[in-house]
Amino acid sequence: MSDATRKTDVVVVGGGLAGLVAGSRAAELGAQVLLLDKGSFLGDGNTQTTTGAYYTAGVRVSSAPGELYARAMRGGAANAELASTWADNCSRALDWLEHVGVEVDNHGDVPLLEPKSAVSTGPVYRVDAGTNIIKKLRAFYESQNGVSMSKTRALKLIASDGRVTGVEAQDSTGARLTVRSGATVLATGGFQANRELLRKHVGKHADSCKLMGSSSATGDGLKMATDVRAKVVNLRYIYARLVSYKAVSDDRFWPYPTFETLLEDGLVVDGKGRRFSDEGWGDVPLANVLAGWDDVTRAWLIFDEAAWERSRTDPSSVVPPNPWLSEKDGGLFKADSLSDLARKLGVDGRGLEQTVERFNAAALRRRLGELEVPRFNNARQIRGPYYGMRLVPGIVSTMGGPLVNKRALVVDRNDRPIPGLFAAGDVVGGLMGGRTGGYVGGISQAAVTGLIAGEGARKLAMASIP
Numbered sequence: 001m002s003d004a005t006r007k008t009d010v011v012v013v014g015g016g017l018a019g020l021v022a023g024s025r026a027a028e029l030g031a032q033v034l035l036l037d038k039g040s041f042l043g044d045g046n047t048q049t050t051t052g053a054y055y056t057a058g059v060r061v062s063s064a065p066g067e068l069y070a071r072a073m074r075g076g077a078a079n080a081e082l083a084s085t086w087a088d089n090c091s092r093a094l095d096w097l098e099h100v101g102v103e104v105d106n107h108g109d110v111p112l113l114e115p116k117s118a119v120s121t122g123p124v125y126r127v128d129a130g131t132n133i134i135k136k137l138r139a140f141y142e143s144q145n146g147v148s149m150s151k152t153r154a155l156k157l158i159a160s161d162g163r164v165t166g167v168e169a170q171d172s173t174g175a176r177l178t179v180r181s182g183a184t185v186l187a188t189g190g191f192q193a194n195r196e197l198l199r200k201h202v203g204k205h206a207d208s209c210k211l212m213g214s215s216s217a218t219g220d221g222l223k224m225a226t227d228v229r230a231k232v233v234n235l236r237y238i239y240a241r242l243v244s245y246k247a248v249s250d251d252r253f254w255p256y257p258t259f260e261t262l263l264e265d266g267l268v269v270d271g272k273g274r275r276f277s278d279e280g281w282g283d284v285p286l287a288n289v290l291a292g293w294d295d296v297t298r299a300w301l302i303f304d305e306a307a308w309e310r311s312r313t314d315p316s317s318v319v320p321p322n323p324w325l326s327e328k329d330g331g332l333f334k335a336d337s338l339s340d341l342a343r344k345l346g347v348d349g350r351g352l353e354q355t356v357e358r359f360n361a362a363a364l365r366r367r368l369g370e371l372e373v374p375r376f377n378n379a380r381q382i383r384g385p386y387y388g389m390r391l392v393p394g395i396v397s398t399m400g401g402p403l404v405n406k407r408a409l410v411v412d413r414n415d416r417p418i419p420g421l422f423a424a425g426d427v428v429g430g431l432m433g434g435r436t437g438g439y440v441g442g443i444s445q446a447a448v449t450g451l452i453a454g455e456g457a458r459k460l461a462m463a464s465i466p
């Protein structure tokens with residue numbers, strides 16, 4: 001074990017999409033960059049299993065920045081400056097990814113990064129999308145003379161007079177490394193794998209949700225930023241999807257199939273057979289509600305034959321629910337009557353009948369918005385035979401963390417930038433969360449904040465260079 005000190009223009013902590021973009025962009029612009037990752041190789045985090053869809057808050061990436069901005073603000077928890085920066089740079093960041101060699105398929109509504117990939121069947125994800133994104137970014141980073149160290153965990157930021165001047169780290173042999181830098185970028189992912197932080201910020205039992213994101217996301221960046229008095233926001237919100245309860249014990253049911261069309265056509269009830277949240281906004285807000293419950297799995301998705309048929313072509317799920325769930329015994333129940341279905345599911349039968357009765361009456365009059373729990377989209381009536389399935393929220397990543405400004409500089413509790421400290425990707429708070437879910441897209445968040453952090457870090461570290 002020996003201790004060492006290194007000097008660099010820019011140090012980036014975390015080598016996922018956000019860190020690789022930040023490091024590559026700073027290196028491309030001429031900075032000397034050192035990238036540290038605690039994993040056994042770069043990209044060992046959420047980027048590894050990403051599906052690669054370049055989501056931009058549910059509208060096309062080519063939409064006017066004003067529209068992208070309005071969409072990001074719709075959740076009700078986004079910071080206006082950050083949302084505006086994200087909206088202005090979504091297209092530029094996608095172009096830059098293409099420029100450094102990431103393959104982009106622009107044919108659909110949502111661009112797909114590294115589209116040619118096989119599907120792993122348990123857990124269910126697109127095998128090559130994440131690994132190819134990382135491979136290409138890493139090749140570009142190295143072509144720009146970027147240096148990286150894996151199995152090296154950053155422990156704390158070095159700060160003096162309110163300025164961050166580097167980071168202290170430790171490698172797998174226990175040797176300490178002090179990195180002195182002109183600028184530091186935190187890109188360490190969220191805190192979805194830290195049970196204590198989930199319980200503290202998201203819900204008393206939120207750690208019993210299925211973990212669908214990387215186990216490397218232990219909240220290190222959040223802690224390091226908090227230690228230098230960063231302002232942290234939106235810690236209670238998570239990017240979580242609803243998957244079959246079977247996913248708790250069977251890898252074939254997470255992170256896909258997800259149930260976008262089934263939620264559009266169906267409804268979600270609690271153990272009393274009652275709706276509790278507007279399914280029209282999709283599963284992210286529902287999963288956020290459940291994460292606050294004592295038992296996060298006491299929710300059931302109810303739908304009918306027509307919905308089940310439509311879900312064969314659910315475009316948002318890597319494997320469509322139909323026939324995946326029925327072929328693989330995914331916890332799906334079917335019955336001719338609601339009372340029979342309720343018995344099979346273990347839900348209150350009378351409650352479920354009343355809920356569907358009221359729902360159907362409102363759907364017929366196109367008055368779903370007037371229900372006790374209003375429904376945002378215009379769903380049809382639900383008719384037998386009926387289907388039902390118990391759900392579990394699966395956490396992909398947390399949405400909160402240190403707030404950054406339009407230059408991706410972390411701000412302090414008085415909203416002043418902390419000199420020398422940038423943040424990018426899942427670690428950042430301020431772009432996502434809120435009543436309607438507020439998910440804008442993890443890749444676009446990582447690409448935009450990574451690009452801007454790389455540019456700002458290079459500029460700060462090489463202040464004398466124009």
Ligand SMILES: Cc1cc2nc3c(=O)[nH]c(=O)nc-3n(C[C@H](O)[C@H](O)[C@H](O)COP(=O)(O)OP(=O)(O)OC[C@H]3O[C@@H](n4cnc5c(N)ncnc54)[C@H](O)[C@@H]3O)c2cc1C
Binds near residue numbers: 037397
């Ligand atoms: C199954 C799945 C599917 C997804 N699909 C999509 C999709 O289709 N579209 C979309 O927009 N988003 C998607 N996402 C989300 C998206 O992939 C992420 O938002 C994005 O990859 C986050 O990148 P990141 O660099 O911020 O974090 P990560 O990729 O998690 O990287 C963080 C890195 O930091 C390292 N690290 C952590 N702590 C330290 C420390 N103390 N010192 C050194 N290194 C550290 C970790 O080892 C890791 O390599 C998906 C996520 C998952 C899990």
